[in-house]
Amino acid sequence: MNAFRPAIRAMHGYTPGEQPQDRRYVKLNTNENPYPPSPRVAQALMQAVGAELRLYPDPVADVLRHTAAAVYDVSPEQIVVGNGSDDLLTMLVRACLGPGDRIAYPVPTYSLYDTLVALQEAEAVRLPFPSDFSLPAELGRARARLTIVCNPNSPSGTLTPTEELGRLAREVEGLLVVDEAYADFADDNALRLLRECDNVVVLRTLSKSYSLAGLRVGLAFAAPPVIAELMKVKDSYNVNRLSIVAGVAALEDQAWMQTNVARIRATRARLIAALRERGFEVADSHSNFVLARRPGVSQRGTYEALKEGGVLVRWFGIDGLEDALRITVGTDDEVDALLAALSG
Numbered sequence: 445m446n447a448f449r450p451a452i453r454a455m456h457g458y459t460p461g462e463q464p465q466d467r468r469y470v471k472l473n474t475n476e477n478p479y480p481p482s483p484r485v486a487q488a489l490m491q492a493v494g495a496e497l498r499l500y501p502d503p504v505a506d507v508l509r510h511t512a513a514a515v516y517d518v519s520p521e522q523i524v525v526g527n528g529s530d531d532l533l534t535m536l537v538r539a540c541l542g543p544g545d546r547i548a549y550p551v552p553t554y555s556l557y558d559t560l561v562a563l564q565e566a567e568a569v570r571l572p573f574p575s576d577f578s579l580p581a582e583l584g585r586a587r588a589r590l591t592i593v594c595n596p597n598s599p600s601g602t603l604t605p606t607e608e609l610g611r612l613a614r615e616v617e618g619l620l621v622v623d624e625a626y627a628d629f630a631d632d633n634a635l636r637l638l639r640e641c642d643n644v645v646v647l648r649t650l651s652k653s654y655s656l657a658g659l660r661v662g663l664a665f666a667a668p669p670v671i672a673e674l675m676k677v678k679d680s681y682n683v684n685r686l687s688i689v690a691g692v693a694a695l696e697d698q699a700w701m702q703t704n705v706a707r708i709r710a711t712r713a714r715l716i717a718a719l720r721e722r723g724f725e726v727a728d729s730h731s732n733f734v735l736a737r738r739p740g741v742s743q744r745g746t747y748e749a750l751k752e753g754g755v756l757v758r759w760f761g762i763d764g765l766e767d768a769l770r771i772t773v774g775t776d777d778e779v780d781a782l783l784a785a786l787s788g
């Protein structure tokens with residue numbers, strides 16, 4: 445059969461973290477929130493299920509845009525809603541990159557970027573982070589249509605100061621996308637750059653801090669002309685009715701999100717201290733996961749032993765990360781289970 449483009453046949457699909465359906469694990473591998481979403485989400489969903497599911501959703505999810513605009517102090521014209529922020533990344537890459545067009549990002553980072561680039565047959569300028577995970581100096585000079593900085597970065601958990609991102613935005617020729625999936629767990633974020641720079645796109649997701657990974661809601665913030673272009677490439681009904689009402693309810697309960705974030709940050713401090721005591725090298729984390737290293741020692745065996753013992757963490761097994769485990773900050777009990785399994 446000769447149906448598929450050579451680029452598709454040649455590429456590997458994106459490999460998500462394991463989502464095992466067979467057995468219950470202490471699941472610390474894909475940075476889900478260990479706490480449930482706001483009870484207001486379930487209430488809103490119950491009402492929505494009983495109402496209008498036979499009708500298409502609002503193509504632009506205006507009620508959610510308005511809620512998000514109020515929460516984040518921007519205008520609704522500065523927002524496009526996605527079916528998760530993965531959908532927003534897809535829209536950005538589709539809108540900006542054709543065959544041979546350039547995109548730049550520091551690595552290691554969120555590996556979905558590589559997959560989206562391959563789909564477009566675009567050219568990725570992948571610049572290695574130095575060991576302290578500061579931004580590679582060449583990033584601003586890559587002459588790319590899109591530059592992506594995942595901040596806080598995954599899998600390192602490190603944070604680039606917003607002032608540096610502002611400098612980078614002025615240096616790049618195209619858009620600077622700041623993927624802020626974990627921003628609620630950090631002390632700073634890049635939203636204020638929207639007021640100074642018309643080429644900055646900030647991506648947020650409700651999957652992590654708002655505990656809504658199962659419903660798929662992402663938000664992109666940018667200048668209205670950028671949003672207008674993205675609207676053209678999105679699927680017409682990219683966010684379903686239930687996700688829209690759940691997103692509104694979750695955003696309206698900031699206190700619930702903040703309480704869970706505070707708990708996760710406290711557990712994070714305890715986890716980092718305990719891992720360091722056990723001889724791991726752990727950078728300070730600004731996210732809801734930590735990267736634990738034993739420099740030069742493959743962590744494959746540790747990953748496998750933990751899995752055997754019912755604790756799932758992420759081992760990437762790729763160049764430069766062989767000796768590292770990425771561990772999601774769970775509840776205190778889950779972290780205790782992890783630490784017990786590490787000792788056992």
Ligand SMILES: *Cc1c(COP(=O)(O)O)cnc(C)c1O
Nearest residue numbers: 528529530554594625649651662
């Ligand atoms: C989790 C994650 C996303 C995806 O978020 P969804 O809204 O669930 O699609 C995007 N970027 C990074 C860096 C992430 O870790």
